[in-house]
Amino acid sequence: MKEKMEKNNRNEELLMNETKVKSFKLFTLSVGIILLIFLSISVISAITIKNVVTSPSEVEPGETAKITIEIENILNDDATNVNVALDLSGTIPIAPYQGSTEESIDEINEGDKEKFTFSIIILPEAAPGIYKIPVKINYEINGTRETKNGTIGIIVNSPPQIRVSVEGYLIKGKEGKVEIKIVNDGLSDIKFVSIQATQPVSGATINSPLYEYLGNIDSDDFETVEYSIFSRENSGSSLSIPIKINYKDTTNKDFILDQILNVQVYSNEQAENLGLIQSPSNTLYIAIGILILLYIVYRMRKRMKKRKAQGA
Helix, strand or coil, X not given: CHHHHHXXXXXXXXXXXXXXXXXXXXXXXXXXXXXXXXXXXHHCCCEEEEEEEEECCEECCCCEEEEEEEEEECCCCCEEEEEEXXXXXXXXXXXXXXXXXXXXXXXXXXXCEEXXXXXXXXXXXXXXXXXXXXXXXXXXXXXXXXXXXXXEEEEECCCCCEEEEEECEEECCCEEEEEEEEEECCCCCEEEEEEEECCCCCCEEECCXXXXXXXXECCCEEEEEEEEEEECCCCCCEEEEEEEEEEECCCCCEEEEEEEEEEEEECHHHHHHCCCCCCHHHHHHHHHHHHHHHHHHHHHHHHHHHHHHHHX
């Protein structure tokens, strides 16, 4: 009985020791996690980019702009000797303008924000698009030099400029061809271009599909659409055709151009007087002239053959 009690006591003692060991390990692990979290927070930069503003928001090639970067100190320590630098090296078509790519300030107190402004110029040959600019921030926290790297973006774009013209004419009572030309006069390409025509209110009928998809039109290029239009005898001297052109710029912004195109309409007599068509009488005269000419040539050749035969 005594031995049994001693054995139970030993088991209880071992169980208590094991519990103490587990508790100690758990305490050690908790302390380690807390320390790791503290160290992680310490490693996190006390300086962060809070906001970036580009003025204007979209910059054209060859134009200047200002980039304002707002820096915030998010921890409970003051940051001193703060330096912000833009990395414009490499193939980025952006250069500093009347200034430097670096700005500095003595101190940013805990919880405070400071703004750093840079003047830039977009190179004239820059293609439209979104460009990433690397940013490096250096500062000191409690005597320790820290570095934070980031990236900001700037949109280089030129507003689309398209010009629409119509080529061709119509003659009353006949079907004619009219060509609509869409020219991209801007510095940027345009995409997903389509044209939607509307039937004239009166005087004519468009016999071609009213909708045409043209695709992309590069800068300094054009696309054309041809319509077959029948002009009635009672149509006026000018025909109005409403059209709507839809397209996107390089940043996928939608644009719509509504325009009314005017097509000149002539009577048969006007067209003949302007030399646009030949009158039936003129055609007959030309045919008769050709026949007379052929007859004269025939007679001359016949005489030449007769003379040769007599000479032989």
